[in-house]
Amino acid sequence: MDPTLPRKRVRKSPEARRAEIVEAAAGVALTEGLECVTLRRIADELGVRPGLIGHYFPSAENLVAEAFGTAATGELDALLPADRPDGTPTQYLARYFALSRGEAYDDISRLWINARHLSRYRPALRDRVGEQERASDERLVGVIRDGVASGEFRTEDPRVTAIQILVVLDGLGVHANTDRTGRPEAILRMALTTAERELALPHGALTEAAESLPPALAPPAP
Numbered sequence: 001m002d003p004t005l006p007r008k009r010v011r012k013s014p015e016a017r018r019a020e021i022v023e024a025a026a027g028v029a030l031t032e033g034l035e036c037v038t039l040r041r042i043a044d045e046l047g048v049r050p051g052l053i054g055h056y057f058p059s060a061e062n063l064v065a066e067a068f069g070t071a072a073t074g075e076l077d078a079l080l081p082a083d084r085p086d087g088t089p090t091q092y093l094a095r096y097f098a099l100s101r102g103e104a105y106d107d108i109s110r111l112w113i114n115a116r117h118l119s120r121y122r123p124a125l126r127d128r129v130g131e132q133e134r135a136s137d138e139r140l141v142g143v144i145r146d147g148v149a150s151g152e153f154r155t156e157d158p159r160v161t162a163i164q165i166l167v168v169l170d171g172l173g174v175h176a177n178t179d180r181t182g183r184p185e186a187i188l189r190m191a192l193t194t195a196e197r198e199l200a201l202p203h204g205a206l207t208e209a210a211e212s213l214p215p216a217l218a219p220p221a222p
Contacts, residue, residue, distance in 0.1 A: 018056045020046065025067035026074070030107045034114050034125070037064045065124040068115045072132040075108040080139045086216040089147030090201075094209035095217050096143075097192050100169060109173035137162055147199065154200035161198040168194050 012020070024045045025037045039060055043050040057063040080096050087095075099105065119126035140162040147153035155161045168191040186193070192206050213219075 014056075017052075021053055021056055021063070022066045022070050025063050026070040029064075029067040029114075030071050030111055034064050034068060034111070034118055037067050039063070059124075061122055061124045064118075064122065065128040068111065068125060069128045069132060071108065071111055072115075073135070075105075076132070076136055076139060080143060082139065082142075084143070084146075087214060088152060089143050089150060090152050090205070090209050091213055091217055092143055093147070093195065094206045095213055095219060096140075097195070097206055098210040098213075098219050100191070101188065105173075110177065112170070112173065113177075136166065140165065144199070155198055161195075164198055165191060165195050 021042060025042050028041060028045060029037050037060070039050045039053040039057065042063070043053045046053075053063070057066070079099050080092065084092050115125060115129050119129045137159070141158050144153060144155065144158040144162055148155060148158060172187075172191065189207070193203070195201070196203055196205055
């Protein structure tokens with residue numbers, strides 16, 4: 001193609017443009033915080049005019065909610081896929097903990113802290129936080145129920161067990177902004193210990209499972 005000729009502009013469909021805006025907003029939310037998700041900031045990110053962002057999101061509050069929802073859904077799909085054809089419930093649970101303990105998880109931990117704080121004042125975000133909490137609960141409950149059905153886990157109430165695990169993970173996630181060097185291993189594996197105890201697994205079973213995951217489930221290299 002002759003570089004001197006004007007580049008033909010490709011008009012994106014409304015669906016593609018809206019998805020592009022939300023993805024850009026989710027990226028800003030993860031790296032800079034939800035307070036930085038403004039119409040002007042996302043317009044600058046995409047190299048377009050703020051009016052274009054406003055056409056799809058007349059209210060910045062709705063864009064903030066969409067940004068959080070997209071980032072949180074992406075995190076959940078990465079940590080604990082809805083479809084789990086490549087391994088056992090124990091392996092998927094072990095992978096879940098391995099990923100959630102990594103430094104890459106800190107950004108999403110900070111985002112959850114940020115969203116829960118701001119949701120006190122922003123109804124659209126509050127609704128989205130509630131939706132994402134329920135989605136996380138259901139995804140983990142599903143793995144636990146599958147493990148009970150296969151005989152890998154034992155628990156009287158999968159939902160209660162899931163909530164116990166999530167409460168511990170949330171508590172540890174609160175420290176995403178602090179220096180965690182020198183922490184005892186018992187603290188670092190507190191969520192694992194809770195899961196093993198509540199699911200009647202031997203101590204260390206989830207750690208061993210994480211160390212022998214099949215290639216299809218192996219966490220990406222840092």
